[in-house]
Amino acid sequence: MSGLQDLDAALARFLSTEWAGPVEILDMGIASAGARRRNVLFDARKDGFRTPLVATIIPNAAIQVMPMEVEASNLRLAEAAGAPAPHVHAVTDDPSFLGGPFFLTSRIEGETIPRRVLRLVAENEGLGARIARQSGEALARIHSVDPTKIHPDLPGAEAPIEAALLGARALLDGLLQPSPTFTLAWNWLERNRPSEPVQRALVHGDFRNGNLIVGDDGLRAVLDWEVAHLGDPMEDPGWLCQRMWRFRNDSLEVGGLGTRADLRAGYEGAGGQWDEARFLWWKSMGTLKWGMGLAGQAAAHLNGSVPSIIMAASGRRVAELEYDLLMLLKPAFG
């Protein structure tokens, strides 16, 4: 699948079957073209009625993280639970249309780029706190999805705490250079591990500033569901509150937008059960994983598997995450 015209014709063919009648594709544009997936924006017109859509396309099935049907089922369940997940119009794992699996979702207007989100928030009094509260509500609703309805192929460890520790240990043992800070943090996390969650929930896995569509009215949609899994619900707020998603607006813990109290009020207001100690554990765990992820990016550059100045530069960002971890561990050691 190369040009926009081919894409246009293939989408028209797909939707005409899906919607049982001739469909016209209008105003097509590429929103993003990453290595793993690309997003194409367009309007579909049937019987004179236009529907604004996004096609999320995996260029080829070999690099797929999870089957499209599984990812789409997460969005549908979240939407049914009242979370702002874009509505799924169609999904297929059939590569004959676009060369790989894809799904079509409603296109929602708004800002996603963190700096623009923060600018919008700076211009609108109270908006950041509102988005933080709405994020809490959205997470509570995602976590409220009935586990028996979750797609059987959705990944997720039986014991998420143990799995997170083992995963981090493997990364720690694979570091190119020793990091006593990461070792200190891992040991603390291991000793202070919470009990495994009584019930696992649908976890978004990458809920953060950058994966949210916001407008001057607040949170409009939650994007990027490709690493969703069954896990400990407190993993999501722990990840959202990492310093790296604040984009220099450090004093506001929730993505540089609002406070933990805002987030928690939204979460509890929508029926979620907040567990502070567990939240703090996942926050440190997320920082550790991201720090070792950056070291891994530098290693991928150095061993030639992903030669890139961006990946190389990641190696010099490891110290930022080491610092964050040492600060998060201050109550234990400082």
Added chain:
Amino acid sequence: MQDRPTANELLEAIGDLLEKEVMPALKGPVQHQVRVAANLARVLEREVELAAPLEAREIALLADVLGEDVGARTAEELSRELTRRLDAKLDPVLEQRSWLALLEIVRGKLSISKPGYDAFDFADELEA
């Protein structure tokens, strides 16, 4: 002795070129890559200036935590030894002394890679 410009001065010239001339002429992913490269030139400028005393200090701090003589081992060897000892058995005194030393070492690295990053201290978000 190398002739002038010094490494520092050359890195400054490279950083200026990338930031002021090359970056504005580009767009998209390549512009972002050049922005990152320009920033790395700034990092290296600071590294040329600061790395030697910081590494000496790192060795002194690690050797002190480990109870070793300064000069016997490199910073990387000492770091490896410290991770080994932290893993070997639970030692609260070693952990606490390590935390203090590591904080100073990490602040040193940040003074090269991202000055000012350590001004934020998470003070309001720590208590459980």
